[in-house]
Amino acid sequence: MDKKLILNIENIEYKSEKTIANSSIEDIKKNLDILPFVLKWFQSIDIEKLSINDNIVKIVLNKDILSVENKFFLLDSKIDVLSKEVLLDINNLYLKDYNILFKGKAKIDYFDEELKYFGDIYYQDLIVSGNIDITKDRVKFFIKSEFFKNLHFLKKYLDLPEVANSWMYDNVTGDFKLNWFYGEFDLNKNEIIEKSLQGDAVIENAKIRFENSLEEINTTKVNVNFKNSTLHFDLVDAIYKEKELKNSFVTIKDIANENSGLVLVNIEAKTSLDRDILGILEAYGIVVPVLQKNGETQAKLLLSFPYAEDKPMSYNGVFIAEKSNISISGFDFETNGAKVILENDLLYINDASFIYQDMVDAKANLKLDLNSLKIEGTSQINKILVKDSKNSKILNITNTNSDIFMDFSKNVNIELKDLKTTIKYDKFLTINVNDISKIYNYSDILKQNSINSGNISLKIINKDNIDFNGFFSGFTIPIKKDNKEINSLDFYGNINKDRVQISSSDNSIRLNFKDNIDLFLDGYDIFYDENISKNSKLEFDTNIDLKNSKLFFDNQEYKIKSANFNIKKDLITFNASLFDLDLPIKKDNQDLKELDILGKYKNDILDINSKKDDVFLRVRDNQTTIKLDGYDIFYDTKYNDIHEKIGSLGIIGTKSNIVINNKNKILADFYELNINKDRKFFYLEFEDSKISFTNQNNNIDIYAAKINEKFINTFANSNILDGGKIDFFANGTTKSIKGKLIVEDSSLKNVTILNNIMFLFESSPAFINPLLAIPAVFGLNKLGIYKIKEGVVEFEYDNDKNLIDIKNLHTVGNGMDFEGKGVLDLNKKEVDATLNLVFLKTYSSVFEYIPIVNYILLGDEKRVETQIQLTGSLNDPVLTTNLFKDGFSAPLNIFKRVFTTPSNMIDNFNNFNQKD
Numbered sequence: 001m002d003k004k005l006i007l008n009i010e011n012i013e014y015k016s017e018k019t020i021a022n023s024s025i026e027d028i029k030k031n032l033d034i035l036p037f038v039l040k041w042f043q044s045i046d047i048e049k050l051s052i053n054d055n056i057v058k059i060v061l062n063k064d065i066l067s068v069e070n071k072f073f074l075l076d077s078k079i080d081v082l083s084k085e086v087l088l089d090i091n092n093l094y095l096k097d098y099n100i101l102f103k104g105k106a107k108i109d110y111f112d113e114e115l116k117y118f119g120d121i122y123y124q125d126l127i128v129s130g131n132i133d134i135t136k137d138r139v140k141f142f143i144k145s146e147f148f149k150n151l152h153f154l155k156k157y158l159d160l161p162e163v164a165n166s167w168m169y170d171n172v173t174g175d176f177k178l179n180w181f182y183g184e185f186d187l188n189k190n191e192i193i194e195k196s197l198q199g200d201a202v203i204e205n206a207k208i209r210f211e212n213s214l215e216e217i218n219t220t221k222v223n224v225n226f227k228n229s230t231l232h233f234d235l236v237d238a239i240y241k242e243k244e245l246k247n248s249f250v251t252i253k254d255i256a257n258e259n260s261g262l263v264l265v266n267i268e269a270k271t272s273l274d275r276d277i278l279g280i281l282e283a284y285g286i287v288v289p290v291l292q293k294n295g296e297t298q299a300k301l302l303l304s305f306p307y308a309e310d311k312p313m314s315y316n317g318v319f320i321a322e323k324s325n326i327s328i329s330g331f332d333f334e335t336n337g338a339k340v341i342l343e344n345d346l347l348y349i350n351d352a353s354f355i356y357q358d359m360v361d362a363k364a365n366l367k368l369d370l371n372s373l374k375i376e377g378t379s380q381i382n383k384i385l386v387k388d389s390k391n392s393k394i395l396n397i398t399n400t401n402s403d404i405f406m407d408f409s410k411n412v413n414i415e416l417k418d419l420k421t422t423i424k425y426d427k428f429l430t431i432n433v434n435d436i437s438k439i440y441n442y443s444d445i446l447k448q449n450s451i452n453s454g455n456i457s458l459k460i461i462n463k464d465n466i467d468f469n470g471f472f473s474g475f476t477i478p479i480k481k482d483n484k485e486i487n488s489l490d491f492y493g494n495i496n497k498d499r500v501q502i503s504s505s506d507n508s509i510r511l512n513f514k515d516n517i518d519l520f521l522d523g524y525d526i527f528y529d530e531n532i533s534k535n536s537k538l539e540f541d542t543n544i545d546l547k548n549s550k551l552f553f554d555n556q557e558y559k560i561k562s563a564n565f566n567i568k569k570d571l572i573t574f575n576a577s578l579f580d581l582d583l584p585i586k587k588d589n590q591d592l593k594e595l596d597i598l599g600k601y602k603n604d605i606l607d608i609n610s611k612k613d614d615v616f617l618r619v620r621d622n623q624t625t626i627k628l629d630g631y632d633i634f635y636d637t638k639y640n641d642i643h644e645k646i647g648s649l650g651i652i653g654t655k656s657n658i659v660i661n662n663k664n665k666i667l668a669d670f671y672e673l674n675i676n677k678d679r680k681f682f683y684l685e686f687e688d689s690k691i692s693f694t695n696q697n698n699n700i701d702i703y704a705a706k707i708n709e710k711f712i713n714t715f716a717n718s719n720i721l722d723g724g725k726i727d728f729f730a731n732g733t734t735k736s737i738k739g740k741l742i743v744e745d746s747s748l749k750n751v752t753i754l755n756n757i758m759f760l761f762e763s764s765p766a767f768i769n770p771l772l773a774i775p776a777v778f779g780l781n782k783l784g785i786y787k788i789k790e791g792v793v794e795f796e797y798d799n800d801k802n803l804i805d806i807k808n809l810h811t812v813g814n815g816m817d818f819e820g821k822g823v824l825d826l827n828k829k830e831v832d833a834t835l836n837l838v839f840l841k842t843y844s845s846v847f848e849y850i851p852i853v854n855y856i857l858l859g860d861e862k863r864v865e866t867q868i869q870l871t872g873s874l875n876d877p878v879l880t881t882n883l884f885k886d887g888f889s890a891p892l893n894i895f896k897r898v899f900t901t902p903s904n905m906i907d908n909f910n911n912f913n914q915k916d
Contacts (some may be wrong), residue, residue: 004043010733013051023190024095031068036110039081072096077106085109088118093413099123123153128178139185140196145178147204157192161307163263164231164255171250172222172233176207181226194256198227208235211283212263215241217248237339241276245269249575261307262853266300273297273319286315288347289373289408290340295324301342303589317342328412328425333360345370349377356429357463359385364404367737375406379416384442386431386458386466391681393444395431395458429460436472451475454488466495516541521549528553546576557582561594572601573755575611584634585615592631622647632657632665648676665714686711688725704728709746711797722747724788735799743791744812787814802826806833824871831877 033101038061040043045061060067066088068075073096078089086108093102104119117132121143130143155169182200185192200226223234231252242381247268254260271277273292281288284303301317317338326335338352347368354362364383366377372571384397396876397419412425420435433439435509436454440446456470473488480486489509493502500513512518519542526549544565551558563576579594586592595615599608608617633651635658651673658666671684680695687851688710691704707726713719724746730739797804804824811818815825822833869880 004039006043007047008043009047009050011049011051012047015053017360024097026187027070027072028095034110035086039079039086084111090117096528098305106132125149125368126153130181137187138193139187140180140183142180143178143184144652145176147172147175147177150176158194158197161261163305163307164252164261167233167250167252167263168255171209171655172203172206174203174222177204194229206235208233208238210250210280213283214280217245226255229253229257231255240269240280243269243271243276263305263307265303265305267303268300270296270298272324273299273321281315284313284315286910287370287373288342289328291327292321293325293327295322297324298741299319314344315342316344318552328408332356349375359460359463366404366406368406368408373408375404375408377404378402379404381416383567384431393442394432395439395443397439397442431458431460433457433470436825439455450474454694464497468493468495478527479521480527481523515637516543518543518545520545520547522547523549525552527552541569570602574599584636585628586634587614589632623650624648625650625652627652627654628656629654630656632659634659634662637661648674650674659718663717664715667711667714695734698734700730700732700734702728702730702739720749722749723783730797732797737797737799739795739797741791741793741795743788744791746788748786748788786811786816789813791818793875809833820868824874829874830872831870832875834867835868835870837868838865 042061044063045059047057050057050059055071057068057070064078064080064152066075066077066079072095074092075090078091080087080089088108088336089105090102090104090106094100095102099214101122102119103122105266106115106117106119107245108115113136114429115132117133117134119129121128121130121132126145126148128143128145130141133140146825150169150173152169155165158168159165160168161458177349179200179202181196181201182196183192184196184890203222203224204220206219206222206327207221208222209216217238217240217333219235219239221236223236225232225234233250235245235248236251238248245267247266249264249266251264251266253264267280269277272294273290275291278288278291281301284305286303298320299317300319301315304314307312308347313497319342321335321338323336324334326333326528334355336353336355339350340352341348346472347370349366349368350363352364352366354360354364361382362379363382364377364379366375366376371445379402381397381400381402384395386395387391387393400419402416402418405415405417412423412429416423420433420437420438420568421433422432424430426434433456436443436446436456436530437452440452446452451472451474451809454470454472456472459467461873469490469492471488471490475487477486490505491502491509492505493511494499495501498514500511502511503509508524510518521544524546526546528551542565544563544567546560546565549560549563551560559580561577561579563574565572565574575596575598577594577596579593581593581595583592584594596611597608598611599606599617601607604620606617606619609615614623614629615631618625626649628651631653633653633656638659638812651671653668653671653673655669656671657668658671661668666684668684669686671682673683674681678696680693682690682691682693687708687710688706689704689708690706692702694701707728709721709723712721712726712760724744726744726746727742728739729738729742732738789812792808793806793810794808795806802825804826806822806824808822809818809820809822817838818835818840820833820834821836824830824831824833866881870877871880
C-alpha cells in the first residue's frame with residue numbers, strides 16, 4: 001500500500017493503567033520502540049494535544065520533520081528512514097528531567113535495538129562533545145568538553161563517601177575541561193556504573209583546598225586522571241602562601257568504597273618549614289614542634305587518610321634542612337643542616353647541628369616521639385659558652401659527648417646526663433647546672449675563685465640579657481659575717497649587654513658591673529690586705545658602698561655605719577660615717593664615738609677630712625700628718641715608739657690640748673709635732689706662752705717662754721702657781737741635757753716640799769722671838785704660799801742614769817730666799833738636796849739707812865739663814881734642819897753685835913777716810 005495515513009487531532013484524552021515512563025530516557029526508549037510503526041503507517045501526524053494520564057504529548061510529523069514534546073523531553077529533528085535504521089539530524093533534544101540538551105546526529109538500529117549519538121551535549125554551562133551508545137539496558141558514553149566550572153552536575157548521579165565527595169566536588173575549583181571521559185549507565189538500575197568511569201581532565205587557574213581550615217593552593221593547572229576507581233590530582237606550578245609546591249599531588253583510591261577508600265596527599269617543596277607549612281600538618285592533627293625561620297628545607301611529605309574513622313592516619317616524610325634559624329617550641333637556634341625523617345609518630349633528626357647565638361654549638365642524632373614530644377639521643381658538644389662583660393668564661397664546655405634527653409611536652413627541656421646539666425626553654429632559655437664540679441674545668445670564673453661545689457641556673461632571655469641564680473661553696477674571700485668565714489653563698493643576678501648584677505639572696509651583697517664596678521656590702525667584716533691591693537690590676541672604675549660593716553686595716557678595727565668608696569685608676573675618693581670609735585681624741589671632754597669623713601687617695605697620698613673640717617689626716621710616703629681643730633689628744637707614753645710603726649708623724653693642733661697618760665693636760669691654742677727616725681720637733685703656743693722642742697741627730701734643744709700659771713696648774717693637776725711667768729731653756733744630747741728654769745713674779749702654792757718647809761719655818765723657836773715678829777715678814781704668814789720675785793734653777797739631766805742634777809737653785813722671795821742644789825733620781829723617785837733658807841730680808845730694807853741698827857740685827861752678811869736637807873721619796877721627802885740651833889743663837893749674836901758695833905764703826909770710818 002503506497003499511500004499512508006494522515007492524522008490530525010486537536011485534543012484527545014487517554015487513561016492507561018499500564019506502567020508509564022518515569023524518566024526522559026525511559027520515555028524516549030519507549031517512543032523509539034513505536035517510531036518504526038508510526039513512520040510506516042503515517043504520512044503526517046499533527047496531534048495538538050494528547051493527554052495520557054498526566055502526560056500531555058504534542059506530536060508533529062511532516063515528511064522528514066519530526067517534533068515531539070511531552071513532560072519528559074522535547075525533540076526537534078530531521079528524520080531519514082532507511083530499511084533497518086532511522087537517521088536523525090537532531091536540532092534539539094532536551095531532556096527536561098536531566099536538563100540536558102543534545103544537538104547532533106543519531107542512528108537507530110532496530111535490528112540490534114541500539115541508538116548511537118554523535119554530537120554536542122549541553123548541560124548548564126557544560127558543553128560536551130562525544131559519542132553515546134544506548135542499548136536495551138545500558139548507556140555508554142565517551143565525551144570531551146570545553147571549559148566548565150565544576151563537577152557538581154555529577155553529584156546527583158555519582159554520590160561518593162564524604163571524603164571523596166569533598167575532593168570530587170568541593171576541594172578543587174577552577175576552569176575544568178574534560179580531555180576525555182568514558183562511562184556507562186545502567187538503564188535497569190538507573191545509575192552510573194562506577195568501575196566503567198575513566199578519563200583525563202585539566203583544571204586551569206585551579207584553587208585547591210587540602211582542608212577547610214587551610215587557605216587555598218593556587219596552581220596554573222591541575223592534571224586530573226580517573227581510572228580503576230582512583231582519582232588523581234597532579235598539581236602543576238602550585239603556590240601555597242607564596243611558596244612553591246613542586247611535584248605535589250592528591251590521589252583518592254577506591255573512591256566510592258567507604259571501607260577501603262583512601263586519600264593520599266603528597267607535598268613536595270623547597271621552602272622554609274615555617275608556620276604556613278606547619279599549618280598544613282596541624283590541619284591534619286600532626287604537631288611538629290619545629291619552626292624554620294629562614295633558609296630552605298627540601299621537604300617531601302606523604303599523608304594518608306582512610307575514609308574509615310577506625311583506621312589510623314599515616315604520614316611519612318623526609319626533610320633535608322640547609323643552614324637556617326630554627327625554633328623548637330619557641331627555643332631559637334641556628335643549624336648548618338640536618339636530615340629529618342618522619343615515620344608516623346616518630347621524627348628522626350640525624351646529623352643535626354645546633355647553634356644558639358654565640359653560646360651553643362653542637363651536633364646530635366635524636367628521636368622525637370610526636371605523641372609525648374620527648375626526645376632521646378646522643379650529642380657532640382663543640383661549645384657551650386657563656387661570658388660576662390669582661391669576656392671571662394662563666395661556662396665554656398668544649399669537645400664533650402653526652403647522652404641527651406629532651407622534653408617538649410610543655411616547654412623545651414634538654415638534659416645532658418653526663419654533665420648533670422639541663423637546658424630548658426619556656427619563652428627563655430634556661431641552663432641548670434646541678435653539680436658545678438662537672439663543669440668546673442670548663443669555667444674560668446669557677447677556677448679563678450676555686451668554686452668547685454654548688455649549682456647554678458642561667459636564664460638566657462637573649463644573648464645580651466641573662467638572669468642567673470645558684471649556690472656556691474668551697475671558696476675563700478677576705479670577709480666575714482657574724483664572725484664567721486664566708487665560704488658559701490646563695491645568689492642571683494643578671495647580665496644585660498655590658499652590665500652584670502650579682503646579689504646575695506638576702507641582698508646583703510650586691511655587685512654591679514658596667515662601665516665601672518659597684519659593690520654593696522651590708523653587715524660584713526672586711527679584711528684589707530695591702531699586698532693584694534698593690535698586686536691587683538684595676539681594669540674598671542669601682543664604687544663600693546658599705547653599711548653596718550667593719551673594716552680591719554693595719555691591725556685596726558673601724559666600725560662603719562655607712563661608707564662609699566669611688567676607686568679609679570689614679571684616684572680614690574670616699575666618704576664614711578664611722579661609729580663606736582676608739583681614737584685617742586676627745587672634744588669638749590667627750591669621747592669621739594662617731595665621725596663623718598671625706599677623703600681621697602691619689603699619687604700615693606691619702607687625705608682624710610671630717611665633714612666639719614675639724615679633723616684632717618694625710619698619709620704620704622710613710623709619712624702621716626694629722627690636723628685637729630678643737631679636739632684634745634690623749635697620749636699614752638707607752639706608745640713612744642709609734643713613729644717606728646707609722647714612719648714619720650706630723651700633728652698640727654688648733655685649740656687642741658694634749659693629755660698625757662690620761663692625767664697631765666698640756667693646754668694649747670696651737671701646736672705642731674713632727675716625729676721621724678732622724679728628728680723630733682714640737683712647737684706649742686698658748687696665750688702668750690711659747691714652747692719648742694727639737695731632737696735632731698741626738699742633739700736636743702728646748703725653749704719655753706712666758707709659761708703662765710694656767711698652763712702650769714693645768715698640767716700639774718694642781719693649783720701650784722699664782723701669777724707671773726716661767727722661762728725654760730735647755731740643750732744637750734740624748735745622753736745629757738743642761739738647762740735653766742727662770743721664774744718671775746709668781747707664787748708657789750700647794751707644793752708638798754714647800755709646805756713642809758713653811759710649816760717647819762713657822763713653828764721654829766727663832767721666830768717665836770718677839771724681836772723677829774716684824775709685820776713686814778707677811779709672806780711667811782700664809783702657810784703653803786711662797787711668793788717669788790725671781791728664781792733660777794740650773795740643772796743637768798743624765799739620761800743613762802735618769803738623774804736630774806740641780807747645780808744651782810736660787811729664788812728671791814718676799815721675806816725668804818732659797819739657795820741650794822741637789823739630785824733627783826727619777827728611777828728611784830728619790831731626792832737628795834741641800835737648801836739654804838735666807839730670812840729677815842725685809843729688815844735689811846727697813847734698817848738700810850740706819851747702819852748701826854742694821855748691823856746689830858743682821859750682821860756682816862746682812863741676813864739670817866738656815867740650812868735644810870731633803871732626802872728620801874719625792875712624794876714625801878724627809879727634812880733635816882739646824883733651824884732650832886740658829887733660832888737660839890740669833891738673839892745672842894744680836895746681843896754680841898751691840899757691844900762690837902762701836903769698834904766696827906770706828907774701823908769703818910778710818911777705812912773710809914783712807915779711801916778718800
